[in-house]
Amino acid sequence: MGNLDGKSALVTGAGRGIGKEIARLMASEGASVVVNDLGTGLDGQGEDRSLAQQVAEEINGSGGTAVGNADSVADFEAAGRMVQTAVEQFGKIDIVVNVAGILRDRMIFNMTEEEFDAVAAVHLDGTFNTVRHASALMREQKSGRIINFSSTSAWGSPGQANYAAAKYGILGFTATLANSLDRYNVTANAILPYATTRMIDSTPRGQEFREQHGMLPSEAAAGTEGDPANVAPMVAYLATDAAQRVNGHFFGVRGHTISLYSHWEIAKVIRAETGWDLKTLSEVFKETMDDQLVPPDAVHVEGQERPLRETALQQSDPATWKTLAQGIELWERDAYFGAKR
Numbered sequence: 001m002g003n004l005d006g007k008s009a010l011v012t013g014a015g016r017g018i019g020k021e022i023a024r025l026m027a028s029e030g031a032s033v034v035v036n037d038l039g040t041g042l043d044g045q046g047e048d049r050s051l052a053q054q055v056a057e058e059i060n061g062s063g064g065t066a067v068g069n070a071d072s073v074a075d076f077e078a079a080g081r082m083v084q085t086a087v088e089q090f091g092k093i094d095i096v097v098n099v100a101g102i103l104r105d106r107m108i109f110n111m112t113e114e115e116f117d118a119v120a121a122v123h124l125d126g127t128f129n130t131v132r133h134a135s136a137l138m139r140e141q142k143s144g145r146i147i148n149f150s151s152t153s154a155w156g157s158p159g160q161a162n163y164a165a166a167k168y169g170i171l172g173f174t175a176t177l178a179n180s181l182d183r184y185n186v187t188a189n190a191i192l193p194y195a196t197t198r199m200i201d202s203t204p205r206g207q208e209f210r211e212q213h214g215m216l217p218s219e220a221a222a223g224t225e226g227d228p229a230n231v232a233p234m235v236a237y238l239a240t241d242a243a244q245r246v247n248g249h250f251f252g253v254r255g256h257t258i259s260l261y262s263h264w265e266i267a268k269v270i271r272a273e274t275g276w277d278l279k280t281l282s283e284v285f286k287e288t289m290d291d292q293l294v295p296p297d298a299v300h301v302e303g304q305e306r307p308l309r310e311t312a313l314q315q316s317d318p319a320t321w322k323t324l325a326q327g328i329e330l331w332e333r334d335a336y337f338g339a340k341r
């Protein structure tokens with residue numbers, strides 16, 4: 001008995017990296033999977049249309065059920081065909097996982113319109129495209145699971161204005177899907193992953209690793225915390241019937257650590273009974289807000305000392321971790337959970 005027996009899933013970008021591991025795990029849990037991948041270079045250029053087919057054959061060879069699809073998620077009609085393939089081959093569409101992605105990093109003052117648009121087209125439009133087609137069918141069948149891929153780069157990664165904008169857009173899109181589709185028993189959640197794939201190979205740290213170890217980080221990832229297979233269980237869990245109540249949430253999945261992000265909350269409010277004049281505002285702002293402003297949580301930037309705030313928080317005091325079972329620990333931010341209980 002698998003946890004996804006009888007389900008039909010579309011996983012985009014499943015020819016390699018994180019998507020491939022999700023497709024494999026979902027198939028091993030009993031889902032029939034449309035493995036989509038255009039087989040592009042990291043920058044979205046070029047195509048290898050055999051990649052999706054290879055993964056599908058691998059899944060079929062190990063007792064699962066899969067079909068390959070080599071279309072681009074950036075093409076609205078093609079995204080419709082991916083969903084249609086699931087319906088034709090497996091009778092319905094229960095799960096859509098939007099993993100396909102590319103990078104075109106460049107500082108904002110050098111970024112071309114084409115570089116901005118290409119990244120937005122795959123991540124943001126690509127996520128809309130599959131969901132638009134699948135959601136109409138999910139609404140009719142009154143069930144469904146949508147899992148979208150965002151990134152901590154959305155918090156403000158220098159050199160990734162295109163990617164960060166798309167990944168932040170995916171969070172707003174996901175929250176809106178959750179509120180639009182809950183009445184049809186369809187859930188939508190987002191994952192902010194980390195895994196040592198070719199996306200990491202391309203970073204300065206990836207290149208440093210290659211110089212030190214004579215291989216790319218992705219080539220050394222199997223069996224380590226950075227193994228993309230570590231992202232798959234949380235995604236598969238969200239697709240199960242057991243996760244029906246989990247809707248509109250954002251989960252960080254990094255190695256063996258799964259984090260629930262709080263939604264945006266107002267941290268402080270100033271109010272003037274008769275409205276603000278600039279002079280009063282600048283005085284009160286300075287007194288109440290200015291001193292406590294911290295820059296947005298950026299992903300780690302080479303040469304910059306400031307550690308990730310959330311990581312610093314979690315590591316600061318081992319006593320704040322609670323042991324739930326042998327080898328299983330929990331860390332909670334009291335202010336958030338305390339207020340919600």
Ligand SMILES: NC(=O)c1ccc[n+]([C@@H]2O[C@H](COP(=O)([O-])OP(=O)(O)OC[C@H]3O[C@@H](n4cnc5c(N)ncnc54)[C@H](O)[C@@H]3O)[C@@H](O)[C@H]2O)c1
Nearest residue numbers: 013017018038039040072073099100101151194195197199
């Ligand atoms: N690896 C990380 O640490 C990390 C961190 C944050 C977010 N992410 C996100 O997770 C997802 C998976 O990343 P990954 O590291 O596995 O990347 P990857 O490059 O290994 O895999 C992405 C796949 O998407 C495919 N693809 C690209 N454009 C496509 C298109 N138009 N249509 C169909 N397929 C297309 C590529 O061919 C590739 O196989 C991406 O959305 C990425 O932005 C990854």
